[in-house]
Amino acid sequence: MDMRVSLSGWTLDNPVIPASGTYGFGYEFAQFYDINILGSIALKGTTKDARYGNPLPRIAECREGLINAIGLQNPGVEKVISEELPRLRTVFKKKSIANVSGFSVEDYVYTASQFDQQEDIGILEINISCPNVHGGGMAFGQKPEAAAEVCAAVKKACRKPVYMKLSPNVTSITEIAKACEEAGADGIVLINTLLGMRIEPRTGKPIVSTGAAGFSGPAVKPIAVRMVYQVYETVKCPIIGVGGIATADDVIEMMSAGATAVEVGAANLVDPYACKNIIEELPVKMEAYGIERLSDIIGRAHV
Amino acid sequence: MYKKNIYEVKSNRRIAEDVYRMVLAGDTSYLTEPGQFVNIQLSGLYLRRPISVCDWDGETITIIYKVVGTGTAMMAAMTGGEKLDLLTGLGNGFDTDFTRLLPGQGILKKEDGTYSWPDGRSVKAAVIGGGVGVPPLYALAKKLKKEGAEVVAVLGFNEEKQIFGYKDFADLGIPVCIATLDGSVGVKGFVTDALKNIDFDFYFTCGPEPMLRAVHRLGKERGVEGLLSFEARMGCGFGACMGCSCETIAGTKRICVDGPVMKSGEVIL
């Protein structure tokens, strides 16, 4: 059985990639299992300068998911490259995916260019969809022109494949995806978190410090599958499907909708073995469904 | 190192108003220090529930928890025999090495593992707990005692029916001082009121943040250092999500992996 998939000429052993922000810089999970079984790893969202992020509380539970208001806490690109990547290198021998965020086009270009020079980075994932920061993040992902501008600028400055990570908090996901592809995107990643809110019944106040924050987990999977399905019909570049994936069946569903690979987010937090279990379960499900080559099922939901 | 494993509920008894003591049987090899916690999966709830380890031996883990919401209510309804999925070995617990905790003061570590001042006096340690912050202090007090410290326990509660743990600490041969807000038992007021006439070289504390703040202030006034254990709403409990990060003098720290226990000289309260 063949689980390999290919993203812009880079062959992954399997399509399972932990999603940005839910896997740290990888090494925390190496305490649980050998993380080299993963297809790749999408690293924690990185910005030009170090960020503390939002005040606590940052986490609220909801049915089949959670709301997070992390706010892109990270040590800044310089430290990620000098401290986090070397530490990851000691336990992970494959290339990873850099997740880049910013507050201006120049920020994105600066941070992406730094990662572009790193040998063990396979793809530049440009996050124009973080709902937890002001004056940046999602603001770039909500207008086709702004998304295209970031994409074109990063593309011009970097050699590695550029994948645009899109926000589901838009009126037309296909328009944004198309604008990115036309601006030179090598791939599309979707979805980032939806904007949600939880209110504590006792106090009547929002639980997380920012009020509204990023909602994800199994509860959002149908939205993610629908968006991947729609974008698949609009663009030719590969799609990485994200949103609510927790089982091998979820992977197969997302790939059938049109994803070449998938990212697993919230599931890592509640079960540190989630990605391992999915990777081990995939061949069993492929056998059961008569799938010989996993890449054959990409987009098979479309007639 | 962390570990995910299945544990069986051996017993689950009510010990005070809304407070339960649960004993879980299973692998305890990943627990190394008092003050560490487990993260418990409960069926139908998305996130795990973090609870401090009160005590452990080769086969069992004891936790004490208060019913405050859906998850803890589900736990309280358990009668024994249930299987629970836990992450264990989480967090940095309480360090008890006084040569590190009181550096440059000539603390001696003897061959039998006990500590003392250069003149042979025992180190006086206060363990200060509030409400369900009391449980992790039990295994700690036991260890401190074994390592030669002169331990005093100061436990704070709102009112009499919420008190638990008194006998456990007393059975270790430790003087226990209770403070209640309504004055129904012991000193009327906060743990800091009970601490007025107690002298100590170092403190260890766990409880609600206002209490931690008050103890921290008292320590500062007296020029005494301590270790404080914090809580936060957690996404993962093992360092992956940054859901629990707080700012400290020594930079940003994740309460789940860099804490929950932090040094008084580092925290910003």
Ligand SMILES: Cc1cc2nc3c(=O)[nH]c(=O)nc-3n(C[C@H](O)[C@H](O)[C@H](O)COP(=O)(O)OP(=O)(O)OC[C@H]3O[C@@H](n4cnc5c(N)ncnc54)[C@H](O)[C@@H]3O)c2cc1C
């Ligand atoms: C390191 C650590 C150690 C703890 N040790 C103990 C202990 O020994 N005994 C004890 O009774 N309690 C302890 N707590 C608090 C305990 O985790 C919460 O009371 C519990 O999660 C509440 O769950 P619930 O489903 O009953 O409440 P709900 O309010 O229904 O929970 C909803 C969500 O909020 C979270 N949450 C609610 N209150 C808290 C809180 N105070 N701290 C963190 N998360 C919270 C829950 O985990 C869950 O994700 C500890 C917390 C931390 C972080």
Ligand SMILES: Cc1cc2nc3c(=O)[nH]c(=O)nc-3n(C[C@H](O)[C@H](O)[C@H](O)COP(=O)(O)O)c2cc1C
């Ligand atoms: C705690 C947390 C932190 C996240 N941080 C980032 C981030 O830094 N950059 C990013 O592009 N997406 C971030 N995300 C979004 C995820 O990568 C993913 O797109 C989203 O959660 C949907 O997947 P899921 O339903 O599997 O969680 C974060 C999600 C969570 C839950």
Ligand code: FES
């Ligand atoms: S709870 Fe996830 S990093 Fe601390």
